[in-house]
Amino acid sequence: MSNFLSSSIGKKTVMALTGLFLCVFLVEHLYGNLLLYANDGGAAFIEYSHTLVHSILIRSIEVVLFIAIIVHVVQAVYLTKQNSDARPVKYSVNKVNETSTWFSRNMGITGSFILFFIVVHLYHYFVPYRIMDTVGGPGQINVAQAVKIGLQDPVYAGFYFFSVCLLAFHLNHGFQGAFQTLGLSNKRYAPFLKMAGTGFAVLMFVGFASFPVLFYFGLAGGTF
Amino acid sequence: MNLTLKVWRQKNSKEAGNFSTYQVNDITPDMSFLELFDVLNERLIAKGEEPVAFDHDCREGICGMCSMFINGRAHGPWQGTTTCQLHMRAFNDGDTIVVEPWRAAGFPVLKDLVVDRSAFDRVIAAGGFVSANTGNAQDANCLPVPKPDADDAFAAAACIGCGACVAACKNSSAMLFVSAKVSQLALLPQGQVERESRALNMVKQMDEEGFGSCTLTGSCEAACPKEISLENIARLNREYLMANLKKGLF
Ligand code: HEM
Ligand code: SF4
Ligand code: FES
Numbered sequence: 163m164s165n166f167l168s169s170s171i172g173k174k175t176v177m178a179l180t181g182l183f184l185c186v187f188l189v190e191h192l193y194g195n196l197l198l199y200a201n202d203g204g205a206a207f208i209e210y211s212h213t214l215v216h217s218i219l220i221r222s223i224e225v226v227l228f229i230a231i232i233v234h235v236v237q238a239v240y241l242t243k244q245n246s247d248a249r250p251v252k253y254s255v256n257k258v259n260e261t262s263t264w265f266s267r268n269m270g271i272t273g274s275f276i277l278f279f280i281v282v283h284l285y286h287y288f289v290p291y292r293i294m295d296t297v298g299g300p301g302q303i304n305v306a307q308a309v310k311i312g313l314q315d316p317v318y319a320g321f322y323f324f325s326v327c328l329l330a331f332h333l334n335h336g337f338q339g340a341f342q343t344l345g346l347s348n349k350r351y352a353p354f355l356k357m358a359g360t361g362f363a364v365l366m367f368v369g370f371a372s373f374p375v376l377f378y379f380g381l382a383g384g385t386f
Numbered sequence: 387m388n389l390t391l392k393v394w395r396q397k398n399s400k401e402a403g404n405f406s407t408y409q410v411n412d413i414t415p416d417m418s419f420l421e422l423f424d425v426l427n428e429r430l431i432a433k434g435e436e437p438v439a440f441d442h443d444c445r446e447g448i449c450g451m452c453s454m455f456i457n458g459r460a461h462g463p464w465q466g467t468t469t470c471q472l473h474m475r476a477f478n479d480g481d482t483i484v485v486e487p488w489r490a491a492g493f494p495v496l497k498d499l500v501v502d503r504s505a506f507d508r509v510i511a512a513g514g515f516v517s518a519n520t521g522n523a524q525d526a527n528c529l530p531v532p533k534p535d536a537d538d539a540f541a542a543a544a545c546i547g548c549g550a551c552v553a554a555c556k557n558s559s560a561m562l563f564v565s566a567k568v569s570q571l572a573l574l575p576q577g578q579v580e581r582e583s584r585a586l587n588m589v590k591q592m593d594e595e596g597f598g599s600c601t602l603t604g605s606c607e608a609a610c611p612k613e614i615s616l617e618n619i620a621r622l623n624r625e626y627l628m629a630n631l632k633k634g635l636f
Contacts, residue, residue, distance in 0.1 A: 166630040170559075170599035171589055171623055241599050245557035248491050248598035254405070255484045257458030258556055262603035267556055269601060339602040342616070345624025349617045 170244070171343075173237050178340035180234040185337060185362070187227055188329075192369045199376075204306025204386035208298075211305045215292070235277055242270040265335040272332040279325035286312055306386045313377035322374040330367035337362050387413040387474060390482040391426065393438055399494050399502075405484075415475035419462060420445060420452060422474060439498040445470040447611065450548030454499055455486040460550035460609040468548065468611040488549055490558035491596040505595040506547050506563060512591035513584035514567040516576045529575050539573040542566040544612040554609030557598030562606035564592050565622035566614045572625055582629035589626050 166172040194214070197206040214220045258267065265272075287308065290297040297308045313319045338359030341347045347355055376382035388411040396403025410426050417425070420442050427437035443451040452469035456462035462472040477483060485499065493501040531539075543566075551562035568585055571577030577584070600619055607616045 165586075165590065166635050169589055169626075170593050170597075171626045172630070174599055175623070175627060245559070245598035245601070248558035248596055249489055249556075250491055251489050253455060253458065253486055253489055255458040255486070258554070258603075258605055260459065261554060261605040261608035262556070266601060266603040335602070342602050342620050343600075343623055345620050345622075345627055347617065347620040349615060352617065352620075 170241075173241055174343045177234060177237045177241070178343035180230040180237070181336050182340050183227075183230045184234065185333070185340075187230075188366055188370075192366065195373060196369070198306060198309060198373070199382055201385055204304060204383075207306045207309075208304050211291070211298075231277075231280065235273075238270065238273055263335065265331050266339075269332060269335060272328045275325060275328045276332060279321070279329075282321070286318070304386070306383070309373070310377055310383040310386065313374050314380075316378065319374035319378040323371055326367055326370040326374075329370070330363040333363035333366055334360050387415060387477070387479045389413055389422075389477065389480070391422075392482060392484045393426075393498070394486045394495075395438070395498055396487075396495050397497065399496055403495065403498075413474055415473065417474045418445070418470055419454070419456065419472040419474065420470050439496075439500045441500050442470060447471040448546060450546030450611075453488045453501060453503070453549055453553065455488060455553055457484055460488070460553040461548075461611055465608075466611055466613045468546075471611075488553035490549075490552050492558060492560065493549060493552060501549075503547070503549050505597070506549065506560070508595065509560070509564060509588055509591045510547075510567065513580065513587040514571070516571060516580065518576065518579055531574060535573045539570045542569040542573070542614065542618055545570075545610075545614050546612060548611060550609045550611060551606035551614070552597060554605040555598065555600075556603060556605065557601055559600050559606070560592050560595070560597040561600040561619050561622065562610060562614055562616070564588050565618035568625055569618045569621050572621065581625070582632055585622065585625040585629045586633065589622075 167176065194207070194210050197210050198204065200206040287297075287305075290308065291305060297303060298305050303311070313322065336359070338347075338352075338355040341355050342352070373382075388409070391408045391410055392405045393408065394403050395406045408426060408430075410422065410429075413422055413425065420440070423438060423440055430437050441451040441453055443449040445452075447468045447470060450468070452461075454461065454469045456469065456472070461467055461469045463476055464472055487493075487495050487499045488501045488503075489495075490501075492505040493503055496502050545563060545566035547563065549560075549563070552558050552560050555562075568588060571584060572581055602616070602619070604616060607614065
């Protein structure tokens with residue numbers, strides 16, 4: 163490994179780049195999900211998922227996406243371990259809450275939960291649709307119906323909602339942090355980046371949290 | 387004021403330490419925190435006990451020696467203040483005050499509250515200098531420096547190497563210190579010759595000393611007695627990335 167990639171700053175640079183890539187993916191994913199609200203019997207959403215599956219470009223980006231998640235997680239585990247080793251004896255009194263935010267101190271916890279969610283989420287939707295072929299074929303429920311059925315389960319809807327909260331917490335610190343890590347910040351930009359990070363987190367929260375809420379309470383998906 | 391002190395006592399770097407509790411009475415609010423320890427130590431010596439070892443030198447907030455983690459905060463509760471400039475009026479009569487050494491793998495405890503900060507010296511030795519002979523003081527107009535750069539360099543140069551940033555950071559990261567030292571030279575003409583090698587070597591040494599990485603919690607900036615800005619860390623990241631790009635990433 164080159165000196166850069168094995169250095170602390172190099173590792174953080176990789177985290178920041180993969181993190182921002184995942185942020186772009188979130189926007190794309192949210193756009194796709196919003197098609198569920200088209201009130202057209204799920205046609206737009208089904209058409210959209212169909213297009214994704216059959217585009218070579220999208221399939222390649224999907225591979226990059228999986229790699230990005232794995233790299234982000236591997237670096238996260240490594241950095242979190244290294245950071246914890248950097249203080250072998252802990253303080254007996256540490257008012258770190260007076261000098262930093264909860265979001266910034268718990269990226270490992272929010273991230274781990276997101277990882278757990280991603281695994282469950284893939285098992286729930288990706289596996290039946292793309293691997294087992296039990297969704298979306300002739301005589302089977304379509305992808306829109308699969309979403310609706312999943313989110314009508316109170317446990318899954320609750321889990322989904324909670325995960326979106328933690329995702330927003332992760333983004334609230336992570337988004338602006340990535341720019342700082344990449345050196346794209348200074349005194350003048352920092353306050354705007356912070357606002358943009360919180361704004362992005364809120365936007366992702368409102369967008370993604372709407373699915374479990376609206377589907378669970380029967381306010382969406384009436385046409386499929 | 388009458389206070390209860392819980393102080394970390396540790397014989398040497400090998401043995402495990404623990405807290406000792408001392409009742410210290412008749413302290414005046416205008417004493418500095420180090421004077422509190424002077425009084426405590428005089429009384430301990432009078433009783434034939436081992437005084438508490440703690441670091442100090444200038445006692446005017448400029449040397450960076452007085453490392454103490456006081457009630458969960460590096461250098462205590464006041465913003466932009468070293469322990470020697472912290473005064474007892476920051477506390478109330480009857481308070482219990484917990485005093486610990488800096489805790490970081492990069493700063494091993496030598497005795498009681500004294501830690502070994504030579505890791506910082508090794509980071510500086512790795513590149514925190516200008517080796518070009520700059521000769522006598524130049525005529526100011528010979529070396530034009532934009533005012534904003536001069537101001538930023540000056541602000542970064544205020545770092546006294548106290549290590550509060552490491553002590554306060556949840557990762558024991560030395561990024562604020564290293565970024566201040568890299569920034570002060572990267573911003574000035576004299577620092578240009580070694581600009582890239584400096585960033586590369588100082589970061590390498592920082593990593594080797596066992597400090598953590600930066601999660602941007604901002605605890606360092608909040609704890610820094612010289613209020614060194616987090617913006618320096620962004621600059622260090624930039625310097626390091628650019629130096630690596632020029633050198634070749636692979
Ligand atoms: C959609 C999913 C995710 C997105 C959009 C995302 C985004 C980000 C971003 C932008 C950062 C900031 C990078 C920086 O500070 O420079 C970050 C940091 C981090 N992420 Fe994620 N992340 C995601 C998933 C995960 C997962 C699954 C983990 C698993 C453990 C994780 C763990 C972390 C940790 C620990 C950090 C902080 C690293 C540090 O500063 O020390 N993230 N993330
Ligand atoms: S950056 Fe601030 S806290 Fe860190 S060593 Fe320098 S003066 Fe001390
Ligand atoms: S003793 Fe010099 S800064 Fe406190």
